[in-house]
Amino acid sequence: MRKLWIWLPLALFLAFIGLFASGLFQPDDRIIHSRLVGQPLPAFTLPAGASDRPALASASLANGKPRLLNIFASWCVPCAAEAPQLMALKQAGVEIDAIAIRDARPDVDGFLKRYGNPYARIGLDARSAVQMALGSSGVPETFVIDGQGRIAYQHIGDIRADDVPMILDRLRDAQ
Amino acid sequence: MRVLLAFLLALVAVPASAQTALPPAPWADRQIPDAAQERKAKALMETIRCLTCQSQSIADSGASMAGDMRSQIRERIMAGEQPEAIRSWLISRYGDWVSYEPTAAPILWPLWAAPLLLLGLGLLLLRGRIKRRKTP
Secondary structure, three states: HHHHHHHHHHHHHHHHHHHHHHHHOOOOOOOOOOOOOOEEOOOOOOOEEOOOOEEEEEEHHOOOEEEEEEEOOOOHHHHHHOHHHHHHHHHOOOOEEEEEEOOHHHHHHHHHHHHOOOOOOEEEOOOHHHHHHHOOOOOEEEEEEEOOOOEEEEEEOOOHHHHHHHHHHHHHHHO | HHHHHHHHHHHHHOOOOOOOOOOOOOOOOOOOOOOOHHHHHHHHOEEEOOOOOOOOEEEOOOHHHHHHHHHHHHHHHHHOOHHHHHHHHHHHHHHHHHHHOOOHHHHHHHHHHHHHHHHHHHHHHHHHHHHHHHOO
């Protein structure tokens, strides 16, 4: 019995080495998912983010048809990279609304002129308040909103060309 | 010489390239006039994790989103909201992860119990030793 006890510290030591090694070699996941997925969209009303698009309020997002809510900013580089994919989604008949984070209307206008405007409505969230209410932690992010105004899915980061079919599937599932 | 100059300039440059041109939110870097409220806000900000710079609290971070969070926390404290209510509002959006304050959730019970268990183990070992020394 005593002999076995002697090995206990070594066993514990090895267990810790194993624990740390697994932590060290595991890929680092720094993505923070919103806890609101599956829940209704929090209520908000935002002023218009662009001069040629109407403003955005949460109430108008629950109109029976699933849609995308894109979180973007004119100062965000990956947002420009995902612009062609959003355009493709729009051409596929998807309605896309947007929230511009920490932005100013002239900057948003310039951004949309340069990269195209796939948005039906754009709200301006100058203090990131709605972004926080949504549990979103960066730009770009895209939420799939179902017909009842619930958040069905959150896509973090830019939408790549090979993400488009998956987004369309999510929209279909949110019917 | 030019390299040195470029290096020196790089040292003083403000690292804000990937962030916005907007000025910081009104209460991001301004204290609440009421010292008691500012103390409450500060204590909360020190235990809320920055979402952009993930190993800093929002009190330490220069990220624009951290500034917006500080501003919102100060505004809500000024409106009379309790710090713990704001914390749970944030946790309901970002998960326990956003708060540095340890909770008493069941998954953490072994962690809380560990010091007691280790202390008990130490006392047991000590008792064994003392007994052995007395016997010979």
